[in-house]
Amino acid sequence: MSELVPITVARGDGIGPEIMDATLRVLQAAGARIAPEFIEIGEQQYLAGHSSGITPEAWDSLRRTRVFLKSPITTPQGGGFKSLNVTIRKTLGLYANVRPCVSYAPFVRTLHPKMNLVIVRENEEDLYAGIEHRQTDEVFQCLKLITRPGCEKIVRYAFEYARRHGRRKVTCMTKDNIMKMTDGLFHRVFDEIASDYPEIETEHLIIDIGAARLATRPERFDVIVTPNLYGDILSDIAAELTGSVGLAPSANIGDHVAMFEAIHGSAPDIAGKGIANPSGLLLAAVLMLVHIGQPAVAETIHNAWLRTIEDGVHTAELHGTLSIGRPFGSMDFADAVIERLGQRPEKLTPVQYGDAPAAVPRAPLPRAPQARPRAAKALVGVDVFVHAAGVSADFLAGQLVALAVPPLALQMITNRGVKVWPGGFPETFCTDHWRCRFVGPDGSPITHADILALLQALVARGIDVIKTENLCTFDGERGYALGQGQ
Numbered sequence: 255m256s257e258l259v260p261i262t263v264a265r266g267d268g269i270g271p272e273i274m275d276a277t278l279r280v281l282q283a284a285g286a287r288i289a290p291e292f293i294e295i296g297e298q299q300y301l302a303g304h305s306s307g308i309t310p311e312a313w314d315s316l317r318r319t320r321v322f323l324k325s326p327i328t329t330p331q332g333g334g335f336k337s338l339n340v341t342i343r344k345t346l347g348l349y350a351n352v353r354p355c356v357s358y359a360p361f362v363r364t365l366h367p368k369m370n371l372v373i374v375r376e377n378e379e380d381l382y383a384g385i386e387h388r389q390t391d392e393v394f395q396c397l398k399l400i401t402r403p404g405c406e407k408i409v410r411y412a413f414e415y416a417r418r419h420g421r422r423k424v425t426c427m428t429k430d431n432i433m434k435m436t437d438g439l440f441h442r443v444f445d446e447i448a449s450d451y452p453e454i455e456t457e458h459l460i461i462d463i464g465a466a467r468l469a470t471r472p473e474r475f476d477v478i479v480t481p482n483l484y485g486d487i488l489s490d491i492a493a494e495l496t497g498s499v500g501l502a503p504s505a506n507i508g509d510h511v512a513m514f515e516a517i518h519g520s521a522p523d524i525a526g527k528g529i530a531n532p533s534g535l536l537l538a539a540v541l542m543l544v545h546i547g548q549p550a551v552a553e554t555i556h557n558a559w560l561r562t563i564e565d566g567v568h569t570a571e572l573h574g575t576l577s578i579g580r581p582f583g584s585m586d587f588a589d590a591v592i593e594r595l596g597q598r599p600e601k602l603t604p605v606q607y608g609d610a611p612a613a614v615p616r617a618p619l620p621r622a623p624q625a626r627p628r629a630a631k632a633l634v635g636v637d638v639f640v641h642a643a644g645v646s647a648d649f650l651a652g653q654l655v656a657l658a659v660p661p662l663a664l665q666m667i668t669n670r671g672v673k674v675w676p677g678g679f680p681e682t683f684c685t686d687h688w689r690c691r692f693v694g695p696d697g698s699p700i701t702h703a704d705i706l707a708l709l710q711a712l713v714a715r716g717i718d719v720i721k722t723e724n725l726c727t728f729d730g731e732r733g734y735a736l737g738q739g740q
């Protein structure tokens with residue numbers, strides 16, 4: 255028998271301690287080979303002055319064990335408190351958020367009884383980089399960052415997950431008809447990596463129709479891989495569709511550390527009553543056992559849990575016509591699962607985890623991201639963003655053209671991405687935020703010194719420059735979007 259695997263455990267706030275005790279009881283009874291190390295996180299740590307709700311000692315444990323089973327925590331109301339989950343994800347590089355969404359009809363009421371899908375959401379990039387600025391009186395911006403290594407990691411993870419779990423199809427969802435560069439990269443990487451998995455069916459859907467189909471025909475999906483924001487929204491929709499947000503687990507996976515938790519919160523309204531459903535956390539622990547290379551124990555617990563549900567053993571929030579007796583409390587429910595260890599469900603589909611090897615440390619990806627040769631980059635222009643209220647595009651253009659700072663010349667002005675000069679429409683609504691594009695003659699390269707000279711001239715004329723974005727080509731390919739209307 256292999257050694258005990260150290261794991262870090264946080265009992266959390268609200269119903270956290272109750273559901274964690276119930277979960278650990280089942281793990282122990284099932285023979286999970288784990289050595290829990292308990293840490294304190296959450297409300298008390300926030301109130302003690304740790305702005306992310308976690309102490310330095312807790313970080314030490316996480317970095318040592320690299321596996322985290324976490325109960326929900328309460329984030330205190332008011333400003334100054336940072337999200338613990340976001341802090342942990344970003345600090346430890348947990349790039350993949352994995353959320354299985356499964357219906358348990360007829361035992362859990364749902365409109366979609368055949369639903370069984372997994373959402374693999376990119377967890378670190380996109381609009382969640384948290385780079386936001388107020389630029390003018392009227393305009394605020396949030397930067398959407400999508401990187402090639404980020405796309406490669408998450409897309410490969412999704413395909414590896416599909417292969418490892420015997421899933422037949424991976425669907426990619428983006429909005430690359432609009433965001434051709436950022437979402438376009440995600441889609442392109444998806445197509446590239448898909449060719450390494452010929453046995454897996456693939457498709458790409460624009461996120462709006464994809465979300466609509468998920469809401470109406472979720473049974474047509476198997477694994478969905480998507481950038482951070484879409485995944486955040488989709489995964490809540492999907493969990494809700496199963497009819498059982500309280501049963502859904504999630505895994506946050508990185509190259510070094512992985513975190514497992516229920517998707518629900520600390521439920522302060524029922525805390526301390528012993529009635530919370532421990533299933534979300536228990537199923538998160540099942541994901542953890544697969545991750546640490548104990549798939550047989552994971553399978554035993556999961557099948558016993560399915561049997562428990564179909565036997566009508568239900569906690570209060572699931573209680574209905576198919577339930578037996580009074581609603582079960584958290585610990586009684588755990589004991590009912592323990593009684594069924596070794597049994598399999600008869601109506602619900604049993605799970606099978608095979609003999610998946612330990613993913614701690616994560617097995618190296620089959621094809622390590624190759625070091626790409628650096629592209630030949632040429633600077634060909636600059637977008638200068640200007641704060642100017644109460645002016646027209648023609649007036650602003652007149653000022654900028656008059657500056658004459660060769661080799662740069664004003665090519666166009668856009669407002670909220672719509673071209674307003676030259677040849678703008680009077681109907682276009684304009685704010686106080688203008689993007690002014692300057693380029694060299696015939697697309698020839700310019701220098702950083704040219705941009706500095708332009709900026710000096712602009713500032714000398716009293717123009718309020720907010721920021722600049724360099725326009726570059728990479729191996730001769732345009733590395734910037736054209737303004738709408740061009």
Ligand code: NAD
Nearest residue numbers: 326327328329500517518519520521522523524530531571
């Ligand atoms: P919640 O998920 O805690 O509760 C929503 C509703 O679902 C409540 O009626 C609750 O009683 C019920 N519920 C949730 N889990 C249940 C369970 N296991 N069994 C039975 N019923 C359950 O959401 P909320 O009320 O919006 O948030 C409460 C606190 O949780 C907040 O402080 C929030 O910040 C925090 N939160 C933490 C996490 C996390 O730690 N990952 C996630 C979400 C919310």
